[in-house]
Amino acid sequence: MIGVGKIKQYTNVLDKPLSKGKQEVSLSAFAFLFSEIVQYNQTQVDNITELERRLEDAGYAVGARVLELLCHREKGNRRETRLLGILSFVHSTVWKVLFGKVADSLEKGTEHEDEYMISEKELLVNRFISIPKDMGTFNCGAFVAGIVRGVLDGAGFPAVVTAHFVPAEGQQRPRTTILIKFAEEVVTTISIKSNFARLIFTFSLNNALEDAIYGKFLQKFITQWNLVIRRGFSMLSILRDDIDTFLLTFPMLSSLLDDIMILNYTFV
Amino acid sequence: MAAIYSLYIINKSGGLIFYKDYGSAGRMDTNDSLRLASLWHSMHAISQQLSPISGCSGIELLEADTFDLHCFQTLTGTKFFAVSEPGTLHMDNLLKHIYELYTDYVLKNPFYEMEMPIRCELFDINLSQAVQKDRVALLGR
Numbered sequence: 001m002i003g004v005g006k007i008k009q010y011t012n013v014l015d016k017p018l019s020k021g022k023q024e025v026s027l028s029a030f031a032f033l034f035s036e037i038v039q040y041n042q043t044q045v046d047n048i049t050e051l052e053r054r055l056e057d058a059g060y061a062v063g064a065r066v067l068e069l070l071c072h073r074e075k076g077n078r079r080e081t082r083l084l085g086i087l088s089f090v091h092s093t094v095w096k097v098l099f100g101k102v103a104d105s106l107e108k109g110t111e112h113e114d115e116y117m118i119s120e121k122e123l124l125v126n127r128f129i130s131i132p133k134d135m136g137t138f139n140c141g142a143f144v145a146g147i148v149r150g151v152l153d154g155a156g157f158p159a160v161v162t163a164h165f166v167p168a169e170g171q172q173r174p175r176t177t178i179l180i181k182f183a184e185e186v187v188t189t190i191s192i193k194s195n196f197a198r199l200i201f202t203f204s205l206n207n208a209l210e211d212a213i214y215g216k217f218l219q220k221f222i223t224q225w226n227l228v229i230r231r232g233f234s235m236l237s238i239l240r241d242d243i244d245t246f247l248l249t250f251p252m253l254s255s256l257l258d259d260i261m262i263l264n265y266t267f268v
Numbered sequence: 269m270a271a272i273y274s275l276y277i278i279n280k281s282g283g284l285i286f287y288k289d290y291g292s293a294g295r296m297d298t299n300d301s302l303r304l305a306s307l308w309h310s311m312h313a314i315s316q317q318l319s320p321i322s323g324c325s326g327i328e329l330l331e332a333d334t335f336d337l338h339c340f341q342t343l344t345g346t347k348f349f350a351v352s353e354p355g356t357l358h359m360d361n362l363l364k365h366i367y368e369l370y371t372d373y374v375l376k377n378p379f380y381e382m383e384m385p386i387r388c389e390l391f392d393i394n395l396s397q398a399v400q401k402d403r404v405a406l407l408g409r
Contacts, residue, residue, distance in 0.1 A: 031376040038378035128376035130388040135379070172393060 024100060031128050038129075038140060048138045056146035056161075063150020066094055079155055083186065086155050090148055091118055098147070099124045104175075114186070118148070118178040119166070126176060139163045141176045148178055158183040271406050272362070272399060273335060273351040276301070277370065279383045280345030282309030286386040290399060308349060312339065328360075342367060362402050369394050 041054045071079050074093055080086040091106040095118075109115030123141050131138055141163030149161040159182045165174040274296070277286035284305035289295050296304065312326040330337040336356055339349040340363035348363045348370075373391040374380050380388060 028376070031372075035376050035378040042378070128373050128390065130373070130377055130379070130390045132379050132387065140378075173390075 027124075027127075034125055034140075034143070035128075037143075048135060052138065052142040055140065055142040056149065059143040059146020059148075060150040060153070063147040063152075064154045065150075066098065066147065067151045067154040070094060070097060081156070083157065083182075086152060086157055087116055087180075089155075090151055094147070094151055109179075112181070114182040114184075116180045116182075118180070120176050120178070121168070121171075122173065123163075123176045137165065139165055139176060141178065144176075145178050148180060152180070152182075157186050159186065271353050271356045271403060272359070273353070274301075275350045275366070275395075275399075276305055276308070276348070277386065278305045278309055278347045278349075281383070282306045283383065285384065288395070308337075308339070309347065312341070312347065338363060340364060340367065346370075356406075358402075358405075362398070365398055366395060369398060 037058060038051075038055065041051055041058075045051045045054060067079075070089075070093055071077060075089075080089050087106060091103045095101065095103040103118045104121050105117075105119045107117045107119065109117060120141075123144060125140055125143055129140050131140075145161040145163040149159060152159045152161070159180050161181075162179050164177050164179060166177045168175045272290050274287070274289040276284060279285050282305065284302050287298075287301045287305070315327045316324050326339070326341055328339055330339075331354065334354065336352050336354050336359070337349060338352060338356075338359040339347060340360060341347045348366055350359055350363060352359055369391060370386075373394055374386050374388050377388050377390070380386065
């Protein structure tokens, strides 16, 4: 049958190198176990959405453990704190350990800033699975989506993760895309975590502030941060690499301006 | 000319769970294929009993004027048999390969119910690839 790989055999246990715990398991054994998991869950639910949720929950438990293990084993007990860091950790490290290869692609969603996609030509869990026509868009990749959610959640990046079939051009079988949509607070905290960001805010000035803007304090503030504020300009854009320190002093600035609102962040 | 005319898979109680024909020769309608499947199942069982030598596992090859019927029985009693052109070689290998595909893409599929008709997209895809490959190999021989 088809197997991921064989474990090298050593006659003497002392010849064996100290295990890093990286051995591969039989693909057949996994396929049968996974098939049973799906079949068992199918008996417990009335609809496909529920089945998808249960598979995702099963994967979540795996993801939470995998994060713990891999942070210890691969990263010297350090956890990724940057958004792109954790995404590439999932895409390469996690995928390699779980599926023996790096995921086919990691892309940023084009429509939404907070969406990322991991695409796989043929997901390992789906290798032997044919979805019956009456089950519609159901994808057993929900299990993998759960794993990704588990890893991200454990690392402090809560997200909604779903698995979808996407028809591929020139291919008989559709590819599977794992869609990651980060929770709102993640997108907001990125600015603190990113070392290099561009902030754009709007503000309106009242009369008192008109004076204050040219006041000594703000002048100093402006010089310190290389800000360009011009009269009548309501948009302000800054590009700095020490943005987190800036955000700490930000309340001082906002006390001088009324109605200040951060419009968006871009990362460069 | 296609070497293989048609392929049947029957479950351990003689029910037809998969039927596919290749090429124009020997095409049958659904009722006939079901009948043939259960007929073959019984004939196979009778042949085991009739054999003068003990430990007979049933008919493996039936040779006729216009076709050969190759049968492969698995340990669980599922039978794979193929009707082919007379004198086609290496059919047993193809049947074993199809058995392998069956274990991979049918038995590992959580949506397949045992002993029921096979409706698995991946099995169909891989089966037609295997048959295609076999034909190419036949041309080369």
